[in-house]
Structures are given as C-alpha cells and as structure tokens.
Amino acid sequence: MVLFGTVLSFGLLSCQDFLTVYPENQMSSEEFLQTEKDMEIYCNGFIQRILPGGLSLCYADANSDNVATRTSTSFLIGDTWRPEDQGGWSWTTLRDINWYLDNLPRAKSNVSEATYNHYEGVGRFWRAYFYYDMVKTFGDVPWYDHELQSTDHEALYKPRDSREFVMDKILEDLNFASQYCSSDIKVVTSSTKISRWVALAFKARVCLLEGTYRKYHTELGLQNSANKFLNEAAGACEALMQESPYKLVADGDVKTQYRSLFTNDDLNTREVILGVAYKTGVRMHNVTWYTLSASAGSSWSMTKQFVNQYLMLDGTRFTDKTGYEVMSYTEEFKNRDNRMAQTLLSPDYERKVNGTVRPVAPEWGITNTGYEIIKWIIDDDVHIGMTTSVNSLPLFRFGEVLLNYAEAKAELGEMSEAVWNQTIKPLRERAGVNGAVPATYDPYLAAYYLNQTTDKWILEVRRERAVEMASEQVRYDDIMRWKMGELLELPWYGIYIGELNKGYDFNGDGTIDLTVSTTGSASTSRVVLGSAFRLSEGDHGYIDYGYNINRMWINRKYLRPIPTSALQMNPNLGQNPGWGE
C-alpha cells in the first residue's frame, strides 16, 4: 500500500505547496528594473511600441492640403463628424511610460548618476512625445505623471488640465531630456535611439508648434506666451546647429542627394537624427507596394497648387513666369528645383520594370492628379505587390532643424540674412537652387495663405518647409498651427489639360500616356470626365479630382472632439468648443 500512502501524502499533506507554481518564462515585475540592462530593455519597448513606421510615417500628410487621395478622411467631409466617430483617446502608452518612471528609482543604487539620468530622460522624452500628440489632437487633456491605480478615483475622474499647464509640463520633460539624455557616440551613432540630440530636435518641433499655435490661434488668448515657445524652439535648434555632429547631406549630386535620404537602405546618420531602420529579410515595409498598387493604396497624389511652389533653379518663382497657369506637365518640370523631380514622378523618371530600366509615365489609377509621389518608393517594380521595401525612414533630420530655426526666427521677427544663409540657403543649394535672399514677398504664396501675412521671410520659410518636408508627417500640423484650415477645402487640382480627346505623351517615349475625354471607358491612360473628374474650365484646365467630395472646413475642427465614450465615462472632461455641450 505504498501507492496509497504516496497518493495521500501527495494530495493532502503538502497541498498548498503542490498548488503553488511559478512561471518559468517570465520575470517577476518586482525583481525587474534593477540594472542598466533592464532599463535598456524597457526603453527598447518604447521604440518598438510607439514609433510609427512604413505607411503611417510616409503618408501622414495624406489629409493635408498638399495631397489628393482616393478617399478623403471622413473628418473633413461636410458637417458629418461626430464625437461618436472620434477615436484616439488611448492612454496605454502613458501608463507604460509612467510605470517605468515610477519604478525606475529601484535601479538608482545600481548605476551611475549620468546613466540613471539618461534613462530617466528617455522616459520623460517619451512622455512628452505622447502628450504632444494628445495636445495637438484634443487641446486640453488631463496630465498624469504617475501610473494610475484603479482606486485613484479622484485622478481618474478629474477634469482636463489646461493646454498651458500641459505644455509647460511637456517642456519640463523635454528640458530634462535634452539636458540629461546621453550624447555619447554609443547612443547617437545608429540614429535609432533616443539621445540628447533627438530630444532637442523634438523639443524644437514641439515648441515651434506651440509658439505659432498660440500666435495664430488668438481665440486661446495665449498670444503673450507664444514667443516663449518660439525662443525655446530657436534655442533648441541653436544647440543642435552648434553642438551636434549632424549636418546636411549636401556634397553629392543635386539631382539625387535629397531623395537618397528617403530611399537608401540605411539611415543617413549624418543628417538623420532619429529614424526607423529597415533591413532585407529582417524588417520590411510596404510603402512601395501601397504607392504603386492599383488596389491597395489610396492613390496619394500631390496637388497643382503645391507643385507651383517649387522655385526655378535660378531662384525665381515659377508663378512669376508668364503662362505658368497653362503650362503642360512636360514643360513645367523644366529648370525647377531639383527636389521636385525627386518628390514627384517627372517626365525623366525611370523605373526598373521586369529587370530593365525604362521610362515610366504617371498612371491614372495610381495617381488622380498626375503628380505621382515617388519620394519614398524604390524604383523597381519587383516591390509592387510585395512587402519588400527596405529603405529606412527618417523621423527627425537636420534639414527640419534648419527649417524650424528659420521659422522660429521669422515668427519672432528676428530673421536676417545671416540666419537665412545658415538655414534656407543651404537647403536650396543642396537642390541646385540659387539660395539668394528674395527681394520681395511672393504674392502667389501670400494669396495661397489667404493673405494672412505679407512677410517675405515667413512666406519663404513656409515655401521651403512645404517643399523640403513634403510627405514627411508635418504638413497637417503646420496647417493647424498656422490656422489655415480653409486650405483643406481647396480643390485637388492636377496637371493642366489643354484640350479634350488629345493624346498626351508625357515622357516622349512614343506612347500616349493620357487622353481626357467625356466618353469611353476609363483606363490607366484615359481619364473619363464624370463622377470623379472634371476640368477646372469645363473643356480644358486643370484636372479637378474629387470635386464632388464635400470637404468642408469648420473652425471647431482645429481640435478633435472628446470621444463620446470618454465623456460618458467621465463627464468632467467637458467637450471641446463647437462639438456639443
């Protein structure tokens, strides 16, 4: 009866022991965050979970004024957006960050002060990163700098904190991060980790946004503090320009060096401060596929109004040329800023098709304006239909720092030729454009920006920013901070069409690339006017795509509504102006 005895003792005597088991593949959270390795592992999680990649990075401008898409965001359609439709009220990331910052002191005794401060700085950088996005979206938001417990009722149900308060907190975090985050070569070299330079670049972006937002959004009554943020932005840029190792990539071919920043396999660590890296077989994205696929993408295309902003190589304005309004696609690319043909599919564009490089014209079905975006794609059709793109994608780069600096200075009224020569000039020269200071303001741009300003510096900085940063995730924010929402109603004009039923050969390869007609069936080389297309002058003019999509700007749209579900949970949040009670 040994067995009986065994069973009995097994089952009864050591019952609690028998019923206590621990996981063998996980670390207890109490034992974690003790060493530098733990902190590093946790901070990798921020990069893994927070940073955008692929499409969300390359096409974040899709809903701005510059880009026509097949399906516009419903947020812009008429007066249809309701608080029920609103998402984005997610706070998981903040808990993740605050849990880290709350528990970090455990490691304090195990690492040097500098190391500890670096890792605290990284955590605070991400908190600022999170809140920046929330403030841009919702304006006032509740501020939390500790992990909430389910019993913290007061905090859970508190009203929103003011934009001013939250922005000051963000600034505190960013100041800490840009002071204490490491600038050690180990952290900086790959452009994939948070360093002091990343913190400064981000701080410049945040402060520029807030400074201009306060300046132009007079309804907030915060104009007085606008300059504080503009000065912070300028200061951050100066630190980068003077102390950091970053430079513009500008010693190569003016026809290719700009685009190489976006299409190369590796991040160009000379200019790129932080980026998202890709590698064959290890991590790949589908931007080329989505851009060039007939069915997958949203036919993102640039608008004529945007394309007009590219300067001539001699530094003169395209819109000052006589007859610019009726210039054909083939003509308008001549002698333009070299960034234009590096951003858009030009008459000279070639792509590898079936292994052979050959001219490729805009395809109607991929583009709806004729201005097909090539900035992010690989010029080889093997990527069409496969998630195989491995070009690494910049997120913060030195070019933007120069633009931020120039704009902060211009908005502060401190722009000068010296500042110009440090910022706009080298950017233009990198693209082969004469970088001389313009003598007068550009009336085309002034009109484009609804005559908000005739300050030539401000307008030229805006041009430069639009052109340099096209499709780099900043345009929508720019429109919002400049209070230029009306631009989102602009028609999506495409290339100029002189006459109906005429076959156009865009790149001189002998095949007809486009016929616009009122009958027949639409194809990749035939646009049929009707439900989606018309010409701006009826039988000639700009292709006017999506004219019947009722895009409508209403000033309340500068802020998103607090989602209904969030208000139902906590009525103390209150709704944003114009979105209901």
Next chain:
Amino acid sequence: MSKKIIFENRERDVTHNVSTMSIPTRCKTLSMLRRRSLFVLMLLCFCSFSLMAQKRVTGIVTDPMGDPVPGTNVVEKGTLNGTITDVTGAYTLEVTGANATLLFSFIGYTSQEILVGERSIINVVLSEDTQSLDELIVVGYGTTRRRNLIGAVEQISGDIVAERANMNVSRSLQGQVPGMTITLADGKPSRNASISLRGTSSIGAGGSALILIDGVEAHGDLTTVNPADIESISVLKDASSAAIYGAKGAFGVVLITTKKASEGKARVNYNGGVSMHKRIFEPDLVWNGLQWTDGWYKSYIEGQGTAPAGINNVFKYNADWYNELVKRDADPTLEKVRVNQNGEYEYFGNTNWFDIIYKDHTLSTEHNLSVSGGTEKAKYYVSGRYFNQGGIYTEGNEDFTQYNFRAKGSLQLSKQIMVENNTDFIRRSIHQPMVMYDRQLLPRMLQHQGYPMTMPKNPDGTWTETAVYIGWAGFVEGTSYQHNNKFDLKNTTTVTYTPIKQLILKADYSYYFNYSERDRVENMYDYYTGPLFKGTRHTFNSLEHQGYNNEYQASNFTANYMPEFNNPDHKLNILAGVNTEHKYTRNHSMYRRGLIYEQKPTFALMDGDYYTLNQTGSEWSYAGLLYRVNYSFKDRYLMEMSGRYDGSSKFPSNQRFGFFPSGQLGWIVSDESFMSGTKKWLDMFKLRFTAGSLGNGAVDPFLYMSNMTIGRTSAIIDGALQSYTYAPDNVPSTLTWETNTTYDVGFDFLALRNRLSLVFDYYHRYTTDMFTIGVELPAVFGATVPKGNNADLKTKGWEVSLQWQDYFNVAGKPLNYSIRGMLWDSRSWVTKYNNALKSLGTYSTTYYEGMEIGELWGYRVEGLFRDQDDINNHADQSAIRVSAQNILAPGDLKFADLNEDGFINNGANTADDPGDRRIVGNTSIRYNYGVNLGLNWNGIGLSAVIQGIGKRDWYPRTESAYFWGQYDRPYSFMLQLHTTDNVWTEENQNYDAYWPRYRGYLSGSGKSMGVINDRYLQNAAYVRLKNMQVDYSFNSKICNLLHVQDLRLYVAGENLWTWSPMFKVTRNFDPEVIGAGDVDFRSTSGTDGEGYGYPQQATYTFGINVTF
C-alpha cells in the same frame, strides 16, 4: 440461463439490450438487432435442414397478463431446430425427444428454458425482462444501474463510432446525444471537435466538456482514441452528475470507456475498410476570362469611381489587352498566351483553377486488429490500428496517418487484490502543402489572384507569376509545407483492494506524455512574366520548428463502502476519494530565414540573418476531495448526494479552494401500488430532480502574479533586433472559480413492453462569477481593467428523446426496426455584466445585461433605390458608405429609418439607443436534432443517421467572397449567381432583384453590404443525412466453412445529402462548416473568407468485420 452456449448468450444480450429502457442508442440497438438477426438466420437455415423429428410439441406463449405473445422464438436448445409463435401465440415444433430442452425468447421478455420430458403441450408464460434497467451505466468514479440513475446521463455504445469512416470519433457522435452539440471547424480528418453540452455555459473563462478516457483526462482531444477500442461513451450532462469532477466538469463530462479484457480463449477481431471521399460543395464560379473581366471592371468603377490601373496589384490591365481578350474569347482557337511589344506575357485564359487544384476524390484506408482473452486470474486486450487518408489536392502529397496501440491487462493477485494496467500510445503524422505567402489559405489566394484569364504555366513550361503567387507552384514542387508529428503515451495502473465484501479501495496513478512538433518549410519560386523576364516570390525562404512537450500526472484514491442492512429495503453506497493532477507544458519555437538548399530544410544548413527563438509554457496543479452517497428505499425512492472540495494553482492562495455540492432525488412512480392498474402497458415511469453546482477554473495559469513579458523587437535598434518589454498587466483583484449551478427535472417513460421509450429533461443553469472584464474605468487608466469574477449567465433548455422499436414479419421472417428521434434546445442570457452603458460591439463580441447570447443587431433594408428622387426623399444614409465617393445611385440598398430621425446610423451604439439597428437574428445553434433509423431482416441490416439544426442565423463576414463575389473586392471570385437578372443593372432596372448595383468593396466594413442587415442574413439551419449503412452478416455455415466465428460486410456512406434554407440564396457553403480560416495555417478568422476551410467530404466506405 446459465449455460454458456454462444447463441444463448447472445440471445440474452439481445433481450436485455433491445429492451433497454431509457435511452438505448441506435447503434447499440442495431448491433443487437444484427446479432439477433444472425441468430434468426441461422435458426432458419437449420430449419430447412430439418433433422428427423421424433416428437411434436405444441403450446401457447402468453405474457403475465395472459395475452398471447406472437413472434416468440422457440428453439430446441443445442440445435438449429426452431420456430416462431403465430398471432395467437401458438407454436408447433418437432423435437428430437424427451431430452430436448426448449428455449423461448422474445424481445422485452426474459428467456426461458424448459425440458420437454413427456409433455406434448407446453404453455409458457414469459415474464417481462427487467434487465435493461440493470444495464451498467458509467458515471464518475464508478458505475450505476440504469434503474437507479437520477442525473441527466446518456450512455451510448462504442459500436456507434467503430464502423464510421472517420479518423476521429467526434464526427460520429454528432446528433447522438441530446444536449451535446458537436461542431467542427472544417472537414480535415484530424480536426478536433468543439463539444458543447447544453449550450453556452461561460462567457468568461470559457472551456469545454471534460473528456476522460478510462478515467484519465484526454485534454479535450477526441481525435486520438481508436474508435474500435471504445466500449461505451457516457455523457454526464447536468451539474449533479458531473459534481464529482468538481471544478473541471463545469461544461459536462464525456467518459469514454475502452473495451475490457475478457476471459476465455483468444478472440481475434479484424475490422477494416477502404473509403472514397469526395468534396460536397464546390462554389459555382465564373471561369470565363472575358465575363470575369467585365464583372471586375464594372464593380471596380462602381466602387472606386476611378479607373483601375491594373487587376489587383500584379496583373496588368490596359485597353490593348482587353481588346485582345474580346477577340480571343470570340475565337477559341486562338492561343491563350501572347508576348506583347514589351516582351511580356499576356494571358487570355478561361482557367478553372478549382479543376486544376482539387482532386475529384481521395481515398482512405483503415485496419483494426484486436486480440483478447485470458483466464479468470489474468486477462488481456491488445489492439492496433492504422489509418491513412490522402489529400484533396492533385499535388502536394497531403497525407494523414495515424497509428494506435493499446494494451490492457488485469491480474488477480489474490482474492483481495487486483492490479490493472492500461497503456495507450498513438503516433500521428500529417503532411500538408502550404501557401508560402503568409501561410494564407489557398482559396484566399485564389480569390485575390486566381482570375480565370491567368494560367498556371507559360508556353515554355515555366511558372506564371499567378501560379507562384497563389502558392500553387509550391504545392506542385512540394517544397512549401507543414508537417505535424504527434506522439502520445498514456499509462494507468490501478490497484483494487477488497478487504471485506462491503469495502472496495482503489488507487490509480496515470502518466501522460506528449511530444508534438510542427515543421514549416517555406520556399521561393521563380516565374516568368515574359520569355526573358524572370521574377521570384517571395523574398526569403525559411524553416520553422515548434516543439510541444506535455507531461501530465494524475492520481486517485477512492474508498467505496456498501453496507448490508438487515432490512433489504435500505440500500446505501458511499464513495469518497482524493484526486490530484499536475500538468506541465513547455514549448519551443525556432524560426530562421535562409535555406541554403531548399530540398534540405534543416537548421544546420541555413545562413539567414533573421531568426527567432522562443520558449513558452505553463504549469498547473489541482487537488480535490470527492464524495458520493447513494441511498435508496425499496428501490423506489432514490437519493444521491455528491460533491467535491477543490483547489487550483491558478488562483491565489486565499481564493484557491471551492466546494461544489449536489443532490439528486428520484422516484419510480410506476412501482407504487396506486399505479398497479397501469402495469399492463406501463413498464416504468421515473421522475427525476437534481440540483448541483460545479466550478470552472479554466483560466490561464499565473494570472494573479505580476510578470514581465520580454520579447524580441521587430524594430531594428542599433542595427539589430533587441529584447524589449513593457508594463506588466494589472493583476485581477478577484480570481477564483466560476460557479455553474444547474436545476434539472426530468422523467423516463417506458411502455408497451419496452417498445416505446421517452426521456425528457428540462433545466435551468446559472453560471455566476464568470471571469470577465472589470468595471470600466476612464481610458486614462491606461490599461485593460483586470478581469474578475464579475458576470452571470442564465441558460434554459430542454432535451427529449423518443424511441419506438418493434418488428413485423416479412416473407415469414421478422423484420426488426427501430426509430429514435432526439431534439434539444437551449438559450442563454447575460444577467450581469460590466457594461453599464449597454454598448454594443461590432460583432456580438460585447455583452450587456439582458443580452441573449448570439444576438445579431442589424439594419432593416427596405429595398433598392428606384431613382434620384427616391434617394433625395430618403433619410440621410451617408454613414453607410457605398463607394469611395459615397454617392448613392439607383439600385443601391435603401435602409429603413427605424427611429425616424432622418439619419441612418447606429445611434449611440447601445442597446438603449441602437439608432436604426434592431435585433435581426441570432447566431446560436438552436433546435439540434438527430434521427436514427435501424432495420434488420434476414441478416441484412440497414441504418441511417440524420442530423441537423433547426435554426441558426448567419451574416456573411465582409471578406466571404463565396457569398459576396465581386461585391467584395472587384478582383474576387465572380459568382454564377451574380450573373443573373437577380442583380440590379442599369439595363434591367430590376428593383426586385436580391442583389444591388454591382459595386466592388460594397461588402467591406461599414459599407452597405458590410453592415449587418436583415436582407442578407441567412438561415443556416440544415438537415443532413450523416450516415447510411447497409450490411450483411454471413450465416454460421459459411462462417464455419471459412473457419471464422463471425463475418460481416458493410457499405456505408457519410454526408450523403444536405439541405438548408440558405440554398435558396447560395449553394456555395456547407451550412455545417461555414466558419472561416484554418487554424493549421494563418488564423485570421473574420478577415479571411468563410467557407475557405478544409472542405467536408462525402465518404463511401466498403468494410469487413471478421472475428476468429
């Protein structure tokens, strides 16, 4: 009744089984009938051989009431000489002499033997057989007699599954047990079933029926047991019957008992067969290239508003190609491929990819061999089985093979001590070709890329891009596949010690070891888009290996005490015991890209940079104290109490233990003296009441501990993938058992000499403290509120089973027949849930208080818009999009503005403000039924199983292209049913058409076909002829000539006929397995199309069963 002559023995079996009271199942009955018929057959044979008789005996056979019993078998014992009584109960038989013994037997009566002696008139009064009520029913930790059974327990014979051409028994159990709903995700031979007893019982921790094979947990897997080994399957449905399993029996218990070692000389049985399998459903698709292209173009323009630049992402489309397609369609003699001026191939095919890919039929074979025998002290049973089924594809070497081996033995060491051992092992190997691209399903790839114009090969024999893209090239070349191996070993050793007659002590220890592995090999293939243009898909090749180790140990110790009382009216049986269980799981996965030699997939020959290595696992322990007390008074008043005190390692120490008691009361009313008047026709009427509670602890282990999960980034940091982690989940504040309390009332009714039986049960079940989401907190909390024991559910249901069995004479020989019908139903409602706003999810995934499980909210469609005025005058429908431009046109669906607010929308998306949505249907399976028919005459048997469900609503998911066709993606399948006038077109202006304006993407999320509505809601009820079988048993003469004991041949068919109300709309789906996806590959049910799973097949089997 004591002498062991084989015929007698069987006849005894027959009598007692056929008359089995409450729920004798079809197969048991049938097998009895078969044996009976064998007997009759032999008897008749013998009659015709009639030996010279020396004495004539006559007489009348009556029942205890004095009524004649026609059809009684009268046989001279030890011979084949016999006859049957006529309608007056009279018989006449010539016997060999005074020493002859006559054997009288008839269904429902106890057989009698009478020595003839000098008498020439022998009248016999047959007494009714009560043995059916003495049938042993397997219950938890023991057996009980049918008569004494109070709980809702159903037992069926193993015969029911032994001769069905299924690799796993679960398919054969469908429609056999009232209350047991068996659903299979698809038709794969190895697919494990989901077994649900009495409907939904938890929306929290979830779980499924506890399956025990010979008392040892089978971990939910019914696919491994050899069907031929099964002696009986007992299903404990109500809480009180399962209570002895405490915290593991909350979803009911299925007890599978394998065949026992039997005493006697070695008995060898072989059962084998060969089957042919054929797909039941094939979608009816358009395979004409031009017709398809026209459909694609139309739906694309209607859906997107702009011109297509190509057909999906790689097939080039332009006017030249199209004009050529028109030309070549008109003249079929033209080649289907050409090379254009760019040197690229252009295709103009009418390729039916299904014909290329799928075989017409496939074969399977099965061989079973068992040997049993032994002495009084040592007995053995050994069996083995080989099963193999081929694949459904013309290429790819798909193969399912399983080997089973079982050895059982018992040894009576002394009068008091018996030792038993039961060893079982299985080895399974499955080889399946696999689509390399993201391990998608082949139908999904065909939907996206397999247009009729495309072709598998180029004129020079190279692969086309389509063939490579959809994965077909990989199938043919055989170098992209998944291979599964499974090895299970189980051993149970039991010691039984009987110190005194009234006390039985039993101890057992079981050890289960499982090792399973899954290898996936993915390769790249070259294709040509022009004679000189080579391409490759995809960009890497890879090898993945997953290894799963499971080790499980269980031990039980029970004491069973049955005191004897001086007053025999009292009967008492006490059982008490201890049970402990421990399970340990460890899984490893390895993945690397870069095979150096594609034909040699091994980690030793790889060079890729990208790899992953991971280890996961879990561990849990259970311990429980159990008891059961049975008491009966006068065998008429029955009582049972049982319960269990359980502990689980999955719960924190302060919430670890739970007590789950139950009680049962039974009353055999028909035995009461006031019922004596009904004796003539009523055999038994028993009322049953039970109440019991069970626990459910089917949550993941370690939930109450706060742990860091460390993974490997997909982000490249410092040039490489790194480790990363994130904040731990919040720990639940409550984490303990869900409790499941059932009240069951039922009766057993048996009448007309056991020919009619009716069993009925009605129950209420309350599932409380279900482990579900916590009280919702504002989103700023930043985490999912930890789950807790927060929700309650109520279920009401009933089960009825009705059987009639009888015989009549055809051509002087009895034709036995039986028919059994079963019907059951249940509904469940959420009675408590943390969803104060009653917000509705998107697809019945959110619960709220008052919700019925399975309910579907949807819009009402009024019809199709007639003209622009109709659109202008209608409510604003813009929230339900129709196209990229979202501009309504005639022929679009018109939704009803039910709340008359001028907008068609979902309001606040809550049950109280659902906008224009209402409950339009329910996805729960309702009114399950099964019908079993058996017929037997002169050695020929015929049986049939019909199974179905009476109600179930189904709304096709957005990507179900077999339903939506080009209303899904324009480049999806084009359905033949979308080519008729039942589709609205500008030309036909048919406003009564079922299908609207032909717009692509219209079934997409939030679009007018993608939102649930009453118009496209399908009634997916069905009735199916699951099984039909004809067999013939050879008579003893032939058997003797062949030197065998028994020989039987049979032909059987499975899934022979199906009907469903949804066939009015479409026959592209098997209503039994509509589900999406295939868990063996990429598991994305919901986005993948429904009906893309492995097809169910009709099966035709020829088999032989022989005993030596």
